[in-house]
Amino acid sequence: MQQARRILIVDDDPDITKLLEVYLLDEGYDVEVAFTEQEMWACLSGKNFDLILLDILLPDGDGFDITRRLREVSDTAIILISRKNTDIDQIVGLELGADDYVPKPLEPRALLARIKSVLRRYKKVTVEVPHEPTETDTSTLKIDGWQLDTTTYRLTHHNGTQHVLSANEANLLAHLVRNEGRVLTRNDLMVAISGREWEYMDRSIDIMIVKLRRNIETDPGNPCLIQTVRGAGYIFKASQKDNNSVLGAVTDD
Known part of the structure; x- marks a missing residue:
């Protein structure tokens, strides 16, 4: 039972x-x-x-x-x-x-x-007891000079700059990166990060995109990495200099 x-x-x-x-x-x-x-x-x-x-x-x-x-x-x-x-x-x-x-x-x-x-949306019958994130959580995504730790939600640049994202922001960014080159609708993104359907007039995805651009774009007003596809949604495009590594998920045992 x-x-x-x-x-x-x-x-x-x-x-x-x-x-x-x-x-x-x-x-x-x-x-x-x-x-x-x-x-x-x-x-x-x-x-x-x-x-x-x-x-x-x-x-x-x-x-x-x-x-x-x-x-x-x-x-x-x-x-x-x-x-x-x-x-x-x-x-x-x-x-x-x-x-x-x-x-x-x-x-x-x-x-x-x-x-x-x-x-x-939650497959596990029970969840783990809350615990503080540790420095040994090393599952990361490389993003044009940045590394996103998908466990602690830390976004770190190679120059030492660091941001701590919300859980939804980190999951949204990770989903965009893992689908590099593919146009994702707001519904695609909402389902990916929350498991629920996107609703008309819900601007939460757009607000998170704005915040992410402020963190990772050289010019947030003219984004190169997270681009808007008018009438469709958003697409992540790796810069040429980082194209070979941006999709690499690095997991240290």
Whole structure:
């Protein structure tokens, strides 16, 4: 018999947490509740969870900042929940690495459908206990003088310049590089980094492209590496000087 998927609800509203806890338990999930960020980290330090339902506004923490830090140490699925329902909040949440963003008030059946959709993207029944990235994580991609560590999301230039990308930014860049010379639509890119379909008017991919260009392009206003294909999407083109190495994934045992 397959082990029940484990969900951590992080919300300081006892009415919401009780409603969700009872509903999800009835649906066969193993559920725990944390009312603060501190309680959340305590739960994560001792157990594995398949998904975290994370409120944006906690008494001792900001959900966006928590999402960013979670993505630095864990691949646990994250669904953000919030009374703030603006496009920019959703874009920021997804860009920081959340898998979905659901506005309050919550409708349990609709939320359940979103939970099932997110969990289908994760093949493992349980995820690893969050751990700090180490210097021994050496799986890298070479990108025109830069190296992207796909484990720690560090982007390092041969001159020593370094940027730490969000999980989605790093995955987006890696997907572009691995498909060098191929035009990728926004839907291709969204599915690759989040497992969900791109929606009309969703600008999160475009915003991440702008940020990546600022990091790796000599002239971000006139990009050579990440080019726009009008009416289609984006294409990565390696510079001639780095064409032989840009696609090489280097993995040190």
